[in-house]
Amino acid sequence: MTMDDLVMPETPVCRAALEVASAYCSPALLNHSVRAYVWATAYASLHDIAFDPELLYVSAMLHDIGLVKEFDSHTVPFEEAGGHVAWVFGAGAGWPVERRVRASEVIVRHMWDDVPVEADPEAHLLVFSTSLDISGRRPDTLPADLRAEVLERYPRLGLGEEFLACFRDQAARKPDSSAAGAVRSGIATRIGANPLDV
Template sequence: MHPDDFVPPATPAATAALELARAYHSPSLLNHVVRSWWWAEAFAALEGRNGIDHELLYVSAVLHDIGIAPAFDNVALSYEEAGGHVAVALTAGAGWEATRRQRALEVIVRHNWPSVDPALDEEGYLLEIATGLDISGARPDVLPADFVSAVLEAHPRLMLGEEFGTQVADQARRKPDTSAHRLVTGGLAAKLRGHPHETAG
């Protein structure tokens, strides 16, 4: 397995999603969302999940944390729900039908669930385990080590631990009824500090 095995969709929605992430995320957060897509695709390949909507997965992965960006930080909604609505607006502009736009919202919201049943939502499941790997260090030995190293070399973690931890803690303080609070009380800061990829990227 090599990063070149997975090619981003060459579609208006995918291109626009990456442009939006580049414009509003720091380099650390940008690398995180792109890595999350690679991890999700790699998990899909390893598990033989052949029915994936790859464009939906890419757009959802690249935009899954856009709700943390100050420009899209909703006063009441959780950051994943706010980001899901950004994805709805972007994909509407790209011509997606309403049901598929709703799927982007669902996948992004579900990435912050404690777990997602793949029978319910395969793309949501893949993004949840991918972000679980990149943020909490879950399933650190499942993907091939050379593949992980190549992705980290291309998109290093930089200051992800400090930046993401601070931003989610701020979300938890201002919106204590959202998943950000669960992440913080569940030891997010410690998981980021002790992440197995920190020394690799």
């Protein structure tokens, strides 16, 4: 499997989501968002998981937008803030309310420990891909050659340190948030040991 085997959706909505992510995310966070989509689609292909490419792509591009200063909320966890941004983005894209809600749900659920594939395939895939990219969870699920190709095309650019700083900041200001829970459960150790950074 190579990146050429994976479908990168080219709809106007996907191009707009990439434009938003490119405008607001750091280079490391942007590459993380793209890799999140790529890892998810590769996993879906290997496991015959049907999913909505446009919905997953938009969710992947915006899933961490709540970590950037322009959209950081002092009242809700970053994934909920990101879900709200996705809802507003979807409204601007002309999506019906139900599809806006789905994008918001996928982004909120990416911080869950697990989402059953039959309940929400897009969230299931985003949980897999983001936990792989941030914490190095289950890297051998994807072929080594594909991992190397993706990392060469979309390098990590110091993502681990940047992401950990974001989570520590979130934890300090929002002690009941999922980011705070991740900090308490040792995400720093997992990020430091991520095999994708070796």
